[in-house]
Amino acid sequence: MTDVITIPATTPLAQKAAADGVRFILATFVDMNGKPCAKLVPIEALDELEAGALGFAGFAAGAIGQRPQDPDICVIPDPDSYANLDFIKPGLAMVQCDPYVNGEPWPFAPRVILKNVLETLRGKGMTAMVGAEIEYFLLARDADGSIHTADTRDSSGQPCYDARGVTRMFEHLATTSKAMNDLGWGNYANDHEDGNGQFEQNFTFADALTTADRVITLRYIISMVAEAQGMTATFMPKPFSNRSGNGMHLHLSLWSESGDSLFPAEGDAHGLGLSSTAYSFIAGILDHAPALQAFIAPSVNSYKRSGARTTTSGATWSPRVADFGGNDRTHFIRVPDGNRIELRGGDGSANPYLAIAAALTAGLHGISRGANPGAPNGPGIPGDAATPLPPTLLHAVEALRTSELLAEAFGPAVTAYYADVKEEEFLTWHNTVTPWEIDRYLTAF
Numbered sequence: 282m283t284d285v286i287t288i289p290a291t292t293p294l295a296q297k298a299a300a301d302g303v304r305f306i307l308a309t310f311v312d313m314n315g316k317p318c319a320k321l322v323p324i325e326a327l328d329e330l331e332a333g334a335l336g337f338a339g340f341a342a343g344a345i346g347q348r349p350q351d352p353d354i355c356v357i358p359d360p361d362s363y364a365n366l367d368f369i370k371p372g373l374a375m376v377q378c379d380p381y382v383n384g385e386p387w388p389f390a391p392r393v394i395l396k397n398v399l400e401t402l403r404g405k406g407m408t409a410m411v412g413a414e415i416e417y418f419l420l421a422r423d424a425d426g427s428i429h430t431a432d433t434r435d436s437s438g439q440p441c442y443d444a445r446g447v448t449r450m451f452e453h454l455a456t457t458s459k460a461m462n463d464l465g466w467g468n469y470a471n472d473h474e475d476g477n478g479q480f481e482q483n484f485t486f487a488d489a490l491t492t493a494d495r496v497i498t499l500r501y502i503i504s505m506v507a508e509a510q511g512m513t514a515t516f517m518p519k520p521f522s523n524r525s526g527n528g529m530h531l532h533l534s535l536w537s538e539s540g541d542s543l544f545p546a547e548g549d550a551h552g553l554g555l556s557s558t559a560y561s562f563i564a565g566i567l568d569h570a571p572a573l574q575a576f577i578a579p580s581v582n583s584y585k586r587s588g589a590r591t592t593t594s595g596a597t598w599s600p601r602v603a604d605f606g607g608n609d610r611t612h613f614i615r616v617p618d619g620n621r622i623e624l625r626g627g628d629g630s631a632n633p634y635l636a637i638a639a640a641l642t643a644g645l646h647g648i649s650r651g652a653n654p655g656a657p658n659g660p661g662i663p664g665d666a667a668t669p670l671p672p673t674l675l676h677a678v679e680a681l682r683t684s685e686l687l688a689e690a691f692g693p694a695v696t697a698y699y700a701d702v703k704e705e706e707f708l709t710w711h712n713t714v715t716p717w718e719i720d721r722y723l724t725a726f
Contacts, residue, residue: 415529605654
């Protein structure tokens with residue numbers, strides 16, 4: 282039997298760890314690509330962690346605005362993000378952290394960027410509530426590197442909501458569901474999505490920062506649970522050309538400091554149950570949609586999803602233009618009811634901190650201008666005058682480079698660095714000769 286280690290519980294994080302018998306904490310932050318970076322910290326070193334004494338070589342961690350010669354990134358844990366992961370490894374917990382350099386919040390850190398945007402929101406007397414839909418595939422990988430659906434019986438042409446497919450993946454889904462409920466997140470649904478091997482798991486909406494933290498933690502949980510069961514979980518937007526892709530739809534609403542929702546209204550001109558504030562928020566997102574895509578659809582592969590022509594099931598579920606409508610899943614922004622809007626342009630590769638920060642920034646700009654999105658589009662009818670979404674990551678980066686709004690909100694150096702990282706990602710892919718090119722061109726001329 283493992284000896285119980287007794288550490289004085291003098292801080293909220295220490296108290297939570299002591300109550301759960303935690304022996305190690307994954308002190309975690311993400312780079313701009315959303316990669317979870319962590320150190321495994323023994324509970325005996327919790328004081329050092331909370332004091333910001335543990336350093337990371339930022340350049341080695343990933344895209345987070347550092348060069349090899351820069352000072353260490355040190356992290357400060359947020360006890361509100363604490364998650365007991367005892368079901369993955371006995372005695373393990375995770376906490377999301379804010380990166381600092383030389384004692385100051387690091388401006389390139391995604392969590393810091395979102396917190397800055399939320400501070401701006403608070404300065405206007407508002408808070409943001411966000412829900413996130415997490416879609417992913419459960420796959421197996423062959424020795425030659427090829428992938429296939431982990432459940433070999435999952436081969437129906439229209440597998441969405443199939444009770445048998447859900448049941449065959451019961452252990453994975455139930456383990457993840459229980460973890461979310463044990464953490465107090467309120468898991469309320471787990472279903473088979475539109476693609477073979479694709480699933481979605483949902484938790485109750487919360488304040489913007491909490492939801493972003495939970496997305497990072499849940500991706501980790503899903504991945505680890507899948508690995509323990511001999512599978513690979515992927516949030517990649519489009520792992521199969523003939524199947525639907527992985528979205529990360531965001532449900533957004535603004536609230537007053539007194540706790541009243543600012544979105545619902547009765548008798549509005551467009552009949553969607555929204556206030557003028559909500560319509561202006563929508564207009565801001567639509568106006569900045571091309572640049573916004575660089576954050577909510579931030580990978581080369583994202584544009585295989587948003588540009589898809591067809592799928593086996595008959596629908597791509599991915600918008601191609603920046604429009605909005607009622608309870609209709611064909612639009613960039615869906616309005617399921619008067620309490621919230623659903624931003625459907627984002628995918629599984631999105632960094633939740635940056636995606637939410639960019640969406641809120643665009644929406645607030647619409648509110649500040651009293652912008653009007655015009656009339657909503659009808660069911661299945663894209664707006665003829667709607668702005669087309671970028672066809673590639675490079676187009677999205679070009680839109681981002683011209684966005685004065687996002688440069689001001691995130692900082693010019695931050696947006697320029699992020700744009701450079703994403704442009705390099707595109708060019709690296711573009712410079713890679715693919716099997717498609719060999720098949721098409723090898724003997725074509």
